[in-house]
Amino acid sequence: MHLRSVELQMPDRATAVEFLKNPWGMTEVGTRGNTTFLRGTAAQHYAVSITEGPARAILSATIAGTREEVEAVYERVNQAGLRHGPWIHAFDEPGGGAGFYAAGLEGEPFRFVAEAEPPPEPLPTERANPIRVAHVVFNTRDRAAATRMFTDVFGFKVSDSTRFMTFLRCDDLHHVIAYADSKQPTLNHIAFEMKDTDAVLRGMGRLKDAGCGTVWGPGRHGPGDNVFAYFVGPFGACIEYTAEIMRVDDDYVTGTPDTWKFPDGRNDQWGIFTRDMEALSASCDTFPYGPTAA
Ligand SMILES: [Fe+2]
Numbered sequence: 001m002h003l004r005s006v007e008l009q010m011p012d013r014a015t016a017v018e019f020l021k022n023p024w025g026m027t028e029v030g031t032r033g034n035t036t037f038l039r040g041t042a043a044q045h046y047a048v049s050i051t052e053g054p055a056r057a058i059l060s061a062t063i064a065g066t067r068e069e070v071e072a073v074y075e076r077v078n079q080a081g082l083r084h085g086p087w088i089h090a091f092d093e094p095g096g097g098a099g100f101y102a103a104g105l106e107g108e109p110f111r112f113v114a115e116a117e118p119p120p121e122p123l124p125t126e127r128a129n130p131i132r133v134a135h136v137v138f139n140t141r142d143r144a145a146a147t148r149m150f151t152d153v154f155g156f157k158v159s160d161s162t163r164f165m166t167f168l169r170c171d172d173l174h175h176v177i178a179y180a181d182s183k184q185p186t187l188n189h190i191a192f193e194m195k196d197t198d199a200v201l202r203g204m205g206r207l208k209d210a211g212c213g214t215v216w217g218p219g220r221h222g223p224g225d226n227v228f229a230y231f232v233g234p235f236g237a238c239i240e241y242t243a244e245i246m247r248v249d250d251d252y253v254t255g256t257p258d259t260w261k262f263p264d265g266r267n268d269q270w271g272i273f274t275r276d277m278e279a280l281s282a283s284c285d286t287f288p289y290g291p292t293a294a
Pocket residue numbers: 135137189191228240242
């Protein structure tokens with residue numbers, strides 16, 4: 001399985017779509033009804049959808065897999081008594097396919113999809129454009145319970161735990177889902193993978209030119225070893241350019257809070273970032289979950 005896409009709802013779809021195209025760097029692939037779809041350069045039908053709706057919200061984080069994998073998760077979701085929607089035979093979206101919605105323990109919205117159509121050709125990657133959605137991070141009041149749900153029901157593995165975050169994987173990417181300790185269950189941020197560090201820096205420049213300064217970065221995280229730069233989109237969500245995310249296999253030794261300690265005054269590997277805590281917390285703490293389809 002892999003993290004495929006993120007579905008968002010926005011009162012002002014046009015502004016969000018324009019921003020995601022330029023300066024963010026995605027490509028619009030079409031509109032169905034009141035939903036517009038955008039892709040990165042990876043061989044995927046789409047990576048982000050924006051549905052026009054009454055309030056901003058994340059409608060789902062979509063994990064794609066084979067029919068067998070998605071059916072197996074559906075069965076475990078049923079057995080675990082997790083809140084979920086019915087099996088949907090044909091999603092009306094690029095790539096199509098079957099699957100279901102499931103709600104996390106605090107309402108965080110997930111969707112599992114087995115695509116019907118083969119993936120499209122990748123787009124050229126020489127430009128500093130997002131490749132794919134790299135990870136989605138949720139705020140939680142009960143990180144242990146959320147982690148158990150992901151490992152026992154969704155079939156993910158824990159890559160690392162720090163004092164306040166847990167990183168989960170379902171393929172060779174160090175993490176595609178993470179949970180952060182928080183007072184309220186909200187979307188923390190959505191990260192987009194860039195080709196390399198140069199592409200992250202070029203992206204920062206493009207965003208700066210467009211009047212959207214970096215709110216945290218550039219830096220290199222500990223767990224996952226990925227380069228980061230965070231921004232606040234015009235739609236209020238915290239979004240990240242990331243690159244050089246560690247690829248892991250079954251031999252990866254799961255880190256604990258003791259593994260991840262930075263020297264005093266540091267909380268990344270480089271120690272050069274600037275950070276706007278006010279802007280960060282206004283976006284990372286407040287973006288809500290949509291009306292659940294589960
Ligand atoms: Fe991130």
